[in-house]
Amino acid sequence: SFLDLMQCGVWAVLLWPYLLSVSIPLDCKEEQGSLSRCPSISQEKLLDRVIQHAELIYRVSEESCSLFEEMFVPFPLRLQRNQAGYTCITKALPIPSSKSEIQQISDKWLLHSVLMLVQSWIEPLAYLQTTLDRYDDAPEMLLNKTKWVSEKLISLEQGVVVLIKKMLDEGMLTTTYSEQGLFQYEVQPEMLESVMRDYTLLSCFKKDAHKMETFLKLLKCRQTDKYNCA
Template sequence: MAQRKTNGRKLFMMVLYMVAACSAVPISDLLDRASQRSDTLHSLSTMLTQDLDSHFPPMGRVMMPRPSMCHTSSLHTPNDKEQALQVSEADLLSLARSLLQAWRDPLVILSTSANTLPHPAQNSISSKVRELLEHTKSLGDGLEILSGKLGPAAQSISSLPYRGGNDISQDRISRLTNFHFLLSCFRRDSHKIDSFLKVLRCRAAKLQPEMC
């Protein structure tokens, strides 16, 4: 029992140390790290899409839902960099966190489905999806720390529930199509997250808008 209390005290002190250390890191440095992580997320999702395209049935492209069917489409976000530059820092971070939070469950579904995906590159796809999960969690933790520095508006998160169910289908073509569609939605959102964080990093560095 004494040993358990000692271990619990050590864990608590470690958490306190980590929180204190993160609090001491300048916002610009935190944004640099977050931007690097989001860039990795977008690059991974792009590579995954290319992996799928290498052996994607033509019928799947006909069946592919429209981008407006993505479960995050209801969130109003800037359409380009110029619009993003007009949004406050706190609101941009809130948008990035909302999008990231919305992918917590769908990415788990992608990871589970990738294990049995009927595709020649199944092993590579499964490995990359696991990486997506790890980087998404790490980025989410970093953005949560950032939100504490930018105030209540940055801590607000819009609810974007995923209602697609836990099974992307048993039929081979439908399974590939649904997997590809969900991944395409994530790729689009990861690009938005990356763009928002790069604008925030640019502002933190006090660069002129044309340099962002």
């Protein structure tokens, strides 16, 4: 069937994050290990690996959102999502949105903004796994992609925390934004409502993953060419 052909055709796309995550580890050594226990890695190398991690997360989030949209969201509803009262769970966070705001904030707030975004998505993405399991026709590749992103987000959080300690000489931040009521569970919603909620989650996460990548790349630019990072 067409669905079978589509699933077979994207298996290569599904596998590349796993291959890249092995070839570009976020750990300070080439073998497996916890980034939070690796203070010997240089700040420059750590930032490069955190950026690579964020790039992968954003790319896979794009693929997951597109696949979900194609399989479960009728075309008219794709256009109505932003008009139906669905808002992103991170809207309440003090994250700069305009280019001028982003250019003006300090390195400290760039890192803290990334950490806020990462932490705020850990719980929703974990919950998304339980909702996707209820879809009768959810392809394995979609489940694998969202699971991969959820796991790598935790690793990214570890990397950003260590980066904050290195660059700003700060201890681990105790605030976990995913525990402050930003994400509210819904009990057995209607199927269409469930689809639109999950679609909103994936769409919002894709946008926030792009913000994480952008903030980290701006930080990297400031380290190398402070006056030419527009």
